[in-house]
Amino acid sequence: MPRFIIGDELGGIKTLTYLPENETKTVLKNVLVDGASTSAIQVMAYTPDIEADGNGTLAAGHGDGTVKVFTFNEEDDLASRCQWKETRMKSNSKFVGLSIHENKVYTCTSNGALRVCTPQNSESDDLDTQVSVLPTRLTAWQLSPDGRAFAYGGDEVEVSVWDTERAFSTPVDAPQKTENSGMKRKRNDQLLPSEIWRAKNVANDSLGLRQPVRVSSVAWLSSSSSSHQILAGTEFGDLRRYDSRAARKPVFDWKVCQNGGGIKTIQKGFSEHEVFVSDTESRLMSVDLRNGRTNYGYKGIAGAVNSVAVSPSILCSTALDRIARIHSTFPPPTEAGQQQEQKGAVLEKVFTKALPTVVLWDQDATVSASEEPQEDDVWENMERADDTDDEDNNRKRSKK
Template identity: 20%
Template sequence: MRVFVSAEDSGSVKDISLPFGLNTSIQQDVQPTVETFATAGRLSYVQQMIVIKLKDGKDYVCIARRGGTIQLYESEPPYALVSEWKDNSTQKDDAYIRLEFFANKLSSCTTTGKLVMRDVESASAPGPEFRTMLMGDTPGRVRDISISAYRVHPREPNIIAFGGKERELEINVIKNLRRRQVARESSLTSTDSETTKDERESEWELAQLPGMTSPVLSRRMLWRSKNVKDDELNLRVPVWISDIRFLDADRSSEQAFDFRVVISTRFGQIRVYETKISGRPIVNIDASDHPIVSLAPCRNEHDIVFCDTHGVTSKVNIISGKKSGHFKGSTGSVLCLESYLLGSDDEDSSESGKEPVPLLATGGLDKYIHMYNLETRELIGKVYVGAKVPALYIMDASPTVGNEPAEENGIEPKTEDESDEAAADICRKRAKTSRSDRGSGSERVHFEKRNEDRINDEDDDEDDEDEEADGIWDKMEEQFDDSNAVEAEVKDEDEDEDEDEDEDEDEDDSETVATEPRERTRTNNANRGSLRRGPKRRRQRS
């Protein structure tokens, strides 16, 4: 698989080639091939991106940058810059909402309604360009209205559809883009199935209308939608279209006035319009509780894929209104959505002997691109880009020799358990390395032995201090015992002498003499207790 991804932080484009089954969030032996080019900085990041093929048969990457610059790069190394156009956008909040290329006509549209269509038959010598404003006929204040969705019909490039904030869906025809007279006569003799894509693209020419002095696009409105009926509170339902897709393109034409269009809104609805039936939607689905960002078609015309601002990507059946399943993996708001379908106009891949897988790619604020199988909703690729992804384009989905599944390449992708074991091995190696940083060989042994000796010396010093304290306490205890014995003898002698004296006269003196030894004994015992507790506390602290 090969995908072009824009990085908002660096303003560059990355060419990423990855095999099936690659997931960079899990440690693996295989890594994607990434080539970075067209770096211009964050202030000029890529807002829209497509890949176009010119008459020389080469593919070119066309990007629209913030600030009003459109560039054309080669799709192969060294990714040389071929052409550059500047739309001279003066408004800071003006941004590109869409790039379209069909029949060698490159058209770009901005949020202020500036539509520019260029004739790009050759990369070295681009043709004339024509401009118009899609909001020139908008009543009311223009600052409250903006264009947020634009799409060119996949079969007839002169049919465009656009809508936005407080701007209903509108289908116009570009008068400057007309079929050539020779091609029109030849088309009458051949059916549409017999004409190839190159023949259909060569039928159209972009020219100035007679009587026009300036290169201005002249358009005519074919159909405009009507807002849905008021809600249950009789309040007007706001309008904000976020994306537009044409369905059943083979049956629609300007003469038949028969178009089937599906749109998404910033209020979580998906609506289907039949221009021949009514101006109001025939199907109105409440698909999400959050603003829907983009739509992507599926092989089955009754299914459509949408993504919203809360990382939800789901498939919805527009007939029944039920969700067919979710595409899991995104953890942030999805900013871009792109599907790759193998149609009748695409090149046949029978040379490889394998049918290309219908893919769905998403990118957003989580700085990852996710690749899914559009039919089974299986995650077949996940690559960390390192920056927000505002735009992407799937270049190739054919299983080639370099882009086969990991099992076919002889590489078994590691599971999460195996990746955890590998991470544990890395941690053990790092710990071993940090221990070896102290020294190697005899130096490390000497260092460890010196630490052990230092710890043992500290323990011995503490033991000596404890023994010394115990010895001092024992000596003090002996001294207190001797003093108590002397005091007892003195007490006995005093009592004998007091017996000979008159009891009435010397009663107070005898009580005083008897009391003093007791008080001294209590004081000595208290001192002994304090000295006894001192060494114990010291042992606890040590």
């Protein structure tokens, strides 16, 4: 019974539950309904509470700079914990990233306003908050799975990796002097304070012209103290894989959108070598990370897919046509280059009324795990052959 959490343009929050065994296979439920004056939810993050089974923390960043934190349980009940407003957010800015790690909420805006806040159990202005400043014109920001680093990219901002702890211990005004802050572009490869690694632009095109940097999304593949592996999508349809140990330029650079569409979202799958990519032209596809080939694509999507949530068994996507879709998924072939035999399809479609902006999986894998041991039950229910039956059969064979 996978459950997904959806935020919309009116500031509302819904849950979408998939029930394949029921006649009504999907249940869409409003858990937070705000008025039309409430600004849209731009980013969301959810983390389950290990100590409290079925409960978790949900955070949502709105277009007006407000960040709301809730306690969310398995009965779809929301309880407000606290909220604050990002005062450094400008009118033409937006949230480009939000993550929760060890009861700390991290937010980042397109104008480089980075903040970490520890939520309280009641609404109060007295919050444990730290702020920092990143380069401007950001379009994507992601915290690493272990929380020790984060990566970002943007408009003429190369993919960069920063140390999280050092980023908040550095003086706020130090990172402002970047190569993007001046009127004239400067070639400066020196790392900023707290910056661990920065990508380098790809080679010039066939005409010898410099290729623009237009990073649209980033995703972590792995992170450790010695290496960081990151995926980045561009507005020109390129999917690039970076390894901080290998080089500053991408170790792989694939053109996954052949018809001119740009990459909109990237979401790493649960299967090895699998990533799901959506573009600006209503395409959603599974891509093989070994060679950049498309394993399969989903048909019948009328609007551009703006958010994707992957669970171990299925995938949920939201699109600009106001429809949330449930998709089946299949792992890539065992060997790179082999033909994909099983291909994913759209299982269910649900009209959400308000335009959905972001979707998350609640990270509850109990149902998926309970479906696995069915094969063992078959063997346990089989009748055992008696030893006497075996002896009789052996006697008959010897007589023959």
